[in-house]
Amino acid sequence: MSAAPALRxxxxxxxxxxxxxxxxxxxxxxxxWTCLLGPSG
Incomplete structure (x- = not known):
């Protein structure tokens, strides 16, 4: 069983x-680390 995510x-x-x-x-x-990038970077 995997642990629950820290953020959902x-x-x-x-x-x-x-x-x-x-x-x-x-x-x-x-x-x-998690990173979200948009079209302008």
Whole structure:
């Protein structure tokens, strides 16, 4: 059995009912580096 993640995010976003992104989920394990980069780096 693996340990539970140190961080778990899940959801979606919308503006005035128009979807922006999602569904999206992220699980980051404890004791490791995690980096998210967008199009502009």
């Amino acid at each position: 995010l899940a959801g979606r976003a919308s503006i005035d009912g128009a979807p922006i992104f999602g569904p999206v989920s992220l699980e980051a394990p404890a004791g490791q």
